[in-house]
Amino acid sequence: AQSVSQHNHHVILSEAASLELGCNYSYGGTVNLFWYVQYPGQHLQLLLKYFSGDPLVKGIKGFEAEFIKSKFSFNLRKPSVQWSDTAEYFCAVNVRGRDDKIIFGKGTRLHILP
């Protein structure tokens, strides 16, 4: 069955540190990949998405993610985090052509120390 794994459940960093959140999925077919973010007290919102083309995608607020097909990975990165990046981050995968279902990972809670 299709699954999405986020390796870190809780990450604590200081401001200006670099960030990388891991995401791996289990399905070998053609996939669409997403990162969603939920800031405290706010709705889930799309951070970035990959459908095709350049495997390095850039999203809002300086975030980027790289799709590595051979590793079934879509890791999220930011070179220098800010206190305002404190939030929960969800990786999600949709298998193209199979159905429209999006499978979410369990999420990574990121806490940035000022």
Add this chain to the structure above:
Amino acid sequence: EAGVAQSPRYKIIEKRQSVAFWCNPISGHATLYWYQQILGQGPKLLIQFQNNGVVDDSQLPKDRFSAERLKGVDSTLKIQPAKLEDSAVYLCASSVVEAHYNEQFFGPGTRLTVL
């Protein structure tokens, strides 16, 4: 542009009681989704509508959960009777067309506590 609206924001009920949640998607969005998010987990799709038709309800516990979208706009999700394990946040999302071509926009969710 108004976002996805949900009500109520919070609900506390006792087990075996019934509860209903309401969602109003973004205007013009044909696809509507209901998700269940249990504490510590990611959202899990319960049901997906395309206009007023059901596209996927494979993960909806149909013995107690039901959902409808009669006019292809608003939707309601009902639980009858509720169990303790139904305690979760229920999220509604909408998109213009199928999810893999467009992003899903999420509402604020309804936090349900079953005692």
